[in-house]
Amino acid sequence: MTRIGILGYGNLGRGVEKAVNANADQELVAVFTRRDPASVKIDTPTAKVLNVSEITNMKDEIDVLILCGGSATDLPEQTPEYAKYFNVIDSFDTHARIPEHFANVDASAKAAGKTAIISAGWDPGMFSLNRLYAHSVLPNGNDYTFWGRGVSQGHSDAIRRIEGVVDARQYTVPVPAALEAVRSGSNPELTTRQKHTRECYVVAEEGADKARIEKEIKEMPNYFADYDTTVNFISLDELKKNHAGLPHGGSVIYSGSTDNGNKKHIIEYKLTLDSNPEFTGSVIAAYARAVKRLNDEGKTGCLTVMDIAPSYISPLSGEEIRAHYL
């Protein structure tokens, strides 16, 4: 039984909790929060809710601490810090800063004799694996990643920060013609605008200037300016009724060849997820198995999904895997 702790109880923390409870070989011991623990209700009656200030007191009762904070400010601090006391895993997803985060976590975990995995989830995570497997098997080719149709929480938050906006939901949508061109093996060069569109559902304050809000969204640099964006104003009731979930998904498509380009091969890995945080939490819980096992074997420092043999994330033995999954 692997004893799990969760730090941070937002959407992802709740997704991890569900995943841990679905795994017969894992047990949730405690959830740590920055809030008043009395105000946090969790799903697991046997687990404690504790303030983060008590976390190091629990270091001998937890095999793997799962960090469920945000990548912008929480994880760059938390993962290296808690790797001093725990085996840790996070889903750090700022791709450009992964090398720096890796180095910080690696130094901290190695010094403490702990094991860490960073950037576990689906992108980075399962999508990354599929990019690497495909490139390794077929060196001649290109990978394409499409996201959606699904809710981007970062883009939804960006809209909410605009004056006059009560709430918002943003869907990232792959362009069907781009998907088709890639799947055909034609290896197209695609701009940002050609790959995805952005669909926004916005609840405005009564009397707000909707034309201004729409303009501010569509011209927002980085988030929307490079995309074809549609803005739909809806009521709060409609948002709650039709846009309550956090579905997501997407495809990694690899378009490769052999025989000097004469034979084409298309590899597609596609996710269609009812709940982004629950699937991400499930990936993290599976890789928490590998963290524990590698630490038991004396392997310390920081790793990523690329360094983990698939059998290490399975609760099954090598014999069972060979007999039933190979």
Add this chain to the structure above:
Amino acid sequence: MTRIGILGYGNLGRGVEKAVNANADQELVAVFTRRDPASVKIDTPTAKVLNVSEITNMKDEIDVLILCGGSATDLPEQTPEYAKYFNVIDSFDTHARIPEHFANVDASAKAAGKTAIISAGWDPGMFSLNRLYAHSVLPNGNDYTFWGRGVSQGHSDAIRRIEGVVDARQYTVPVPAALEAVRSGSNPELTTRQKHTRECYVVAEEGADKARIEKEIKEMPNYFADYDTTVNFISLDELKKNHAGLPHGGSVIYSGSTDNGNKKHIIEYKLTLDSNPEFTGSVIAAYARAVKRLNDEGKTGCLTVMDIAPSYISPLSGEEIRAHYL
């Protein structure tokens, strides 16, 4: 540079040769054949063609020997035998006999201090990986494997053995309604007949009894009796013109859930391959990297794709992988 030997120069051996030559870090040293070497023309001017009787003389000049024989009779003998002298890899694909083959190869490789990987390819191989990853991440769910549309060489051979048949090509075709049902997340129970149909293109001898041939195909146990099979008689010219390639592919679809079944998640891994042997050869060549690396690290015995971290099949460093593929 990893020095590669190939034993067996049929479709798969030629596919492996193309893959090795596409990999900048691998060099084909020799092809071993049971035929007269003078009768075998290979694509690689710098490699030798030698009779298999000379194979052990080459043991110090080859880092990894790739076994390209058949699973029915060649590999059960060859892989354990040559693991006494070489690091080896094969694509043994008789699923039910994998545990036995694994044990034989493991004993032989361990005794000799060699490293072996068995059953590398796409099924077993990349499909197996996707079944295991999905089950590990989402313990509640079912996996479905569909093959095709593609040429089954085993079924084509079975037709060729019927009296009056000159040549034949058999395509395995997934049933669209079954694929749709699985992708919808409805977790259907599907019989063999509901999942795939079999399409046969047969060249008959002049004057042969076509009705008898068709009946013999459709009633052949194991191969065709459990499927809806269509038989088309065509000319040899038509066969050569329209059915010369060996395309294949298929999908592993995992239909899983979280939140006690309330949230559904579909994971699909799909291959669309112009050449089955060239893609299989490419997977084997990538895993030959891992064989060499693991042997260099002192890891001996038999392994499968399940035991190999993705980074081990890549020519890139950990830093490069984290910076560009994660």
